[in-house]
Amino acid sequence: MKGKINKIDVENIGEHYGMDIEDELSSMLSEELAKSIDAEIMKKLFSDNKLDKINRILEKIKIKDE
Secondary structure, three states, X not given: OOOOOOHHHHHHHHHHHOOOHHHHHHXXXXXXXXXXXXXXHHHXXXXXXXXXXXXXXXXXXXXXXX
């Protein structure tokens, strides 16, 4: 979806709904960016290779405890 909007339109919309549209959009963008970064970090932390290593370590610990 594409669209063009100018600053006056943004101000008019903000006045109509009683909010600062630029702040709302910036906040939403920031939240989505943070979610994307978090997802990428989790993906790297829990890659299949690393999960295998973690499982092997947990198995060794389990065997020692028995």
